[in-house]
Amino acid sequence: MTLEVVGTLSQGVSRTTARNGALFAGLFFLVGVLNAVLLGGTTGGQLNATPLVDLSPGAALLISLLLGLANVVVYVGAIRTFVSDETEAIPDGVFTRNLPLALIHLVIGGILFGIAVFVGFVFLIVPGLFLLTALFFFDVYVLVEDENFLVGLQNSWNLTSGHRLRLFGLGVLYLVILLAIGIVFAVPGLFLGPLLGGIVAEVGTAITGALGAATTAAAYTNPRTLEDREAGVDDEGDETRGRDDEVRWE
Numbered sequence: 001m002t003l004e005v006v007g008t009l010s011q012g013v014s015r016t017t018a019r020n021g022a023l024f025a026g027l028f029f030l031v032g033v034l035n036a037v038l039l040g041g042t043t044g045g046q047l048n049a050t051p052l053v054d055l056s057p058g059a060a061l062l063i064s065l066l067l068g069l070a071n072v073v074v075y076v077g078a079i080r081t082f083v084s085d086e087t088e089a090i091p092d093g094v095f096t097r098n099l100p101l102a103l104i105h106l107v108i109g110g111i112l113f114g115i116a117v118f119v120g121f122v123f124l125i126v127p128g129l130f131l132l133t134a135l136f137f138f139d140v141y142v143l144v145e146d147e148n149f150l151v152g153l154q155n156s157w158n159l160t161s162g163h164r165l166r167l168f169g170l171g172v173l174y175l176v177i178l179l180a181i182g183i184v185f186a187v188p189g190l191f192l193g194p195l196l197g198g199i200v201a202e203v204g205t206a207i208t209g210a211l212g213a214a215t216t217a218a219a220y221t222n223p224r225t226l227e228d229r230e231a232g233v234d235d236e237g238d239e240t241r242g243r244d245d246e247v248r249w250e
Contacts, residue, residue, distance in 0.1 A: 005170045008222055009177075012215030018087035021210050024078040029206035031071045036198060038063050069103075075213060076102065079143050082217030098146050105142045109149030113138060133164040133171065140220045159220075167219065174215055178208045 015021050039060060055063065073095055080094040113135050120128030134157050141152035160167055185204025189197025 004222070005166055005173060008170055008219045009173055009215055011218035011222070012174075012211055015082050015087065015214035015218065016207070016211045020081055020087050020090060021214055023090060024074065024081070024213065025206045025210040027074045027077075028071070028209040029202055031067055031074060032202045032205055033199065035064075035067050036202070039067070072103065072106070073099070075209075076106075076143050078210060078213035079140060079217055082214045083140070083144050083221050102143055102146070105147075105149040105152070106139055109138050109142060109152055112149065112153065129168060130164065133167045134160050136160065136167060136171075137216075137220055140216065144220075170215070170219060174212065177211070181208050 016025070038055065076099070077090065077094040080097075081090055084091055116131045116135065117128050120126075120131040122128075135153055137156035137159055138149065138152035141147040141155045142149060145152075145155075147155065181204045182201075185201050185207075186197075188200045191197075192200065
């Protein structure tokens with residue numbers, strides 16, 4: 001089996017436009033707007049050059065950390081929801097299950113992932129792109145399978161083996177869509193001013209955030225689901241499933 005790029009992105013779009021996708025886009029939007037109001041900027045443009053609330057440096061730092069954590073928790077819930085079949089209601093426990101330990105492994109794994117990709121980019125870019133695609137799913141293993149960061153990195157390497165070029169193509173296609181959405185939602189800022197224009201731009205950022213999580217989940221679940229189907233059912237009606245570290249896109 002292979003990773004089908006257009007079909008996977010299409011599933012990501014479908015999950016994003018479903019009720020759960022809209023809910024998570026709304027949560028990303030809420031965090032972004034709070035960031036703008038309290039700290040003075042957003043990831044999709046600026047609502048104001050300065051914050052609307054006068055905060056001390058210590059309070060601003062604390063709020064920045066809390067909003068950053070909130071954004072990560074929304075991402076955790078989004079990935080855990082999008083890998084499920086649920087599209088109308090957020091499953092129980094997606095924000096809380098094993099959260100402290102998952103965040104620790106997510107941060108440590110993210111640091112190692114970032115260092116590996118950075119070093120790869122230093123060496124003529126291509127090794128960095130290779131490592132970016134090879135280790136892409138480490139956070140899904142940490143958040144969905146409750147693995148530690150080392151197992152997540154190893155399993156991502158195994159899962160993407162032989163199909164990294166297609167995964168890279170999926171990433172490029174997503175970036176093109178991200179750029180297009182960013183341009184579309186940035187244009188109103190030319191006419192509405194920084195406040196309303198920034199709000200519209202933040203809507204675009206929230207949509208691309210949800211779409212990124214949904215597309216990642218679609219790419220992760222598609223080959224695994226197909227492999228389970230091909231494995232068949234044993235005589236007692238139980239599905240025959242391999243271990244996570246044995247899954248391949250083949």
